[in-house]
Amino acid sequence: MRQSVSxxxxxxxxxxxxxxxxxxxxxxxxRRAKPSDDVCLLQALLKWEPRVTLTSLTIERQLNG
Structure with missing residues (x-):
């Protein structure tokens, strides 16, 4: 599964x-690192790897300054 996800x-x-x-x-x-990267990652894995299931989601934002 690790190989498939990679x-x-x-x-x-x-x-x-x-x-x-x-x-x-x-x-x-x-692409460069963006806040939407987590969403892109989840969308791709949930679409193409049926063995992946989302069990929880935590979003943390850091405010600079």
Whole structure:
């Protein structure tokens, strides 16, 4: 399962010829770390890896300054 999750997260959406929607937005070359990265990660895993289940979610925000 670890290998499957790694492959999903490292595959840019649109890069697979036979399944353009496969992959995650995290691996897009133009992306940088953004607050929405957690959402992208969850969406990709829940869509492409049926063995993953979401059991809880904690969101913490840090305010600078």
């Amino acid at each position: 492959y999903i997260l490292r595959t840019p959406v649109g890069s697979r010829m036979m399944c353009r929607e496969y992959g995650s937005l995290l691996s897009s070359p133009e």
